[in-house]
Amino acid sequence: MSQIIKVGMAELKVARHPAILTTLGLGSCIGIALYDRINKNIGMVHIMLPSSSIATASANRAKFADTGIHDLLEEMKRIGSDVRNIVAKIAGGAQMFAFATNNDSMKIGQRNTEATKAVLAGYRIPIIAEDTGGNYGRTIELSSEDGSLKVKTIGFGIKYL
């Protein structure tokens, strides 16, 4: 059995094969799952906001798409991964509440998704699967065995990416 490692909100973790990384109850946040196809290293970050440009000096870097993905890649390199072997799967970015009024801060899920894609593209990391948007929460589990990403929901079943 592989150990299951929990990644909390605004946290990032990496692990060597065999392992499972999970993050529970993603709403408008994004879970970014990275998989090294050669040595089976895995990494996951649970980001909350698109950009660190609004950050204060002391801010937690794993909170933002840009700095979170940067630091996650550094951690993966540290345990022996080459960026060229890494592929990504992403999930989350939902809009949990529907408001009649057009409030910009409510579209944070969509902005998180767009920012995540742009940052990954900047590192030339292909997104080989995604389950984003909608109005429901997701729990994800990344297996180092084959890089599969299990997505669990309440009311929308379970699927594998």
Next chain:
Amino acid sequence: MNDTISGLNNFHLDVLREIGNIGAGNAATALAKLLDKRIEMKVPQVRIMKFSEVSDVLGGAETPVVGILLRIQGDISGSMMFILDEPSARLLVNILMGKPLEADLDFDEMSSSVLTEIGNILAGSYLSALSNMTNLRIMPDVPALAMDMAGAILSVPAIEFGKTSDTVLYIENVFTDGHDSVIGDLFLVPDDLSYGKLLKALGVV
């Protein structure tokens, strides 16, 4: 000036706890009228927690909960979220709709509007307490409701806090009629500049 929650000290927390207390008292009165029962409340817990701890409240990130979110406007702006765990939501809906107390919670339009109304009343109780103490004009908008995993629902106020801080401010309330308890959590999230305004109006900075 402290304008983020990371800068709050024990004195600030006491003030917020007191607001929570008065707000919960108002809410318990409103709830008692609505349910036609005697409702008591326990002293609310006020805590500042890290994001990574947020989803552990209410029994874990995957626990189904009902969240009621409303925007606040006026002299300060921001949002407020009221969260009920599923047993509490079920109990309230069943009492108000005259169903057996153990009946399942159908998440239909009727239950949604009942829960939205409860959220409206409870949030209104807090906001009027806050408004009275600060002499600030604070008005709630029409609420929105969602039922899903606690982590996903809580991510909404957490993200709002996340724009200026690495922690969230959290108030837990327990209402009871001596037999059944209703546990409700409240997150008050003032927008960027409103935090300073709020603390200043309370005379703590």
